[in-house]
Amino acid sequence: MKALVYHGPGACSLDERPTPALDDATDAIVRVTRTTICGTDLHILKGDVPTCEPGRILGHEGVGIVQEVGSAVTAYKPGDHVLISCISSCGKCEYCRRGMYSHCTTGGWILGNRIDGTQAEYVRIPHADTSLYHIAAGADEDALVMLSDILPTGFECGVLNGKVEPGSTVAIVGAGPIGLAALLTAQFYSPARIMMIDRDANRLEISRRFGATDCIDISALDPAAAVMKLTEGVGADCVIEAVGVPASFELCEAIVAPGGIIANIGVHGVKADLHLEKLWDRNIAITTRLVDTVSTPMLLKTVRSGKLDPKQLITHRFKLGEIDKAYETFGHAADTHALKVLIET
Numbered sequence: 001m002k003a004l005v006y007h008g009p010g011a012c013s014l015d016e017r018p019t020p021a022l023d024d025a026t027d028a029i030v031r032v033t034r035t036t037i038c039g040t041d042l043h044i045l046k047g048d049v050p051t052c053e054p055g056r057i058l059g060h061e062g063v064g065i066v067q068e069v070g071s072a073v074t075a076y077k078p079g080d081h082v083l084i085s086c087i088s089s090c091g092k093c094e095y096c097r098r099g100m101y102s103h104c105t106t107g108g109w110i111l112g113n114r115i116d117g118t119q120a121e122y123v124r125i126p127h128a129d130t131s132l133y134h135i136a137a138g139a140d141e142d143a144l145v146m147l148s149d150i151l152p153t154g155f156e157c158g159v160l161n162g163k164v165e166p167g168s169t170v171a172i173v174g175a176g177p178i179g180l181a182a183l184l185t186a187q188f189y190s191p192a193r194i195m196m197i198d199r200d201a202n203r204l205e206i207s208r209r210f211g212a213t214d215c216i217d218i219s220a221l222d223p224a225a226a227v228m229k230l231t232e233g234v235g236a237d238c239v240i241e242a243v244g245v246p247a248s249f250e251l252c253e254a255i256v257a258p259g260g261i262i263a264n265i266g267v268h269g270v271k272a273d274l275h276l277e278k279l280w281d282r283n284i285a286i287t288t289r290l291v292d293t294v295s296t297p298m299l300l301k302t303v304r305s306g307k308l309d310p311k312q313l314i315t316h317r318f319k320l321g322e323i324d325k326a327y328e329t330f331g332h333a334a335d336t337h338a339l340k341v342l343i344e345t
């Protein structure tokens with residue numbers, strides 16, 4: 001089969017690889033029909049993710065059709081259309097029993113990291129019963145690819161951890177796919193104001209279409225001063241960090257309101273300063289999280305009912321044979337205006 005293989009920092013290629021076989025009784029083999037590229041894949045290519053070793057097939061998002069199941073798999077059978085979760089979970093370990101699937105002792109984020117992933121014609125899914133989701137007949141499978149990772153990540157790490165409430169003031173730092181996923185799902189709770197902060201005019205324009213009440217272009221404005229002006233000097237109740245660099249985290253510290261929450265989503269590779277000399281008496285909380293995908297069943301229902309339309313995030317389409325072009329397009333988002341690129345196999 002064809003698969004996108006990581007060969008070490010800066011190097012990947014579409015290679016011929018053996019089709020995966022069942023390894024465990026709880027595995028399923030899924031024929032991938034659609035996948036996509038995540039910002040995390042770009043981190044891997046930069047060499048930022050040491051758990052992902054050369055030779056690994058990348059990708060942790062996708063939908064497909066079950067091809068084969070192990071003898072212990074009871075919830076799925078060949079022919080079933082499925083959503084692949086970026087998080088694998090055994091359902092039995094202490095973390096899984098607490099709903100913290102991201103830290104499953106034999107799962108978590110392993111696809112396209114510690115084991116071969118979804119940017120291929122076939123993928124082996126461990127713990128299939130508790131790591132796949134049924135797709136109803138007739139569902140828009142393009143839209144559902146956004147539910148493998150970015151929608152639950154924006155919602156759980158940003159909106160749920162940030163405790164967005166009716167009438168609250170939300171600031172989202174970073175209008176990339178994850179920030180936009182947080183913007184879309186924050187609206188479940190009717191906050192009074194959602195301010196999007198980015199330096200890319202195109203992404204801010206999209207943010208406005210997706211429901212942002214205020215867009216702050218940091219290439220033109222001092223973002224902290226702009227947020228303070230919009231909130232009459234108070235700041236935001238919920239500040240969502242969706243970039244992952246020190247400056248963006250420190251901006252969150254500067255704009256959080258007394259009693260507010262900084263909900264970090266960004267993948268941080270270097271340290272950021274914590275300004276306790278300014279924050280010690282402000283009753284704030286800072287949260288971090290790896291997505292658990294506990295909200296996936298709920299998100300599936302909201303997409304099915306039309307309350308949420310994640311298909312709006314897809315800007316480009318490619319075939320698996322053109323995946324190098326897909327990486328090129330996604331990797332130069334400022335020029336190509338890419339958000340999510342859909343790859344059909």
Ligand SMILES: [Zn+2]
Nearest residue numbers: 038039040149
């Ligand atoms: Zn991802």
Ligand SMILES: [Zn+2]
Nearest residue numbers: 090093096104
């Ligand atoms: Zn587990």
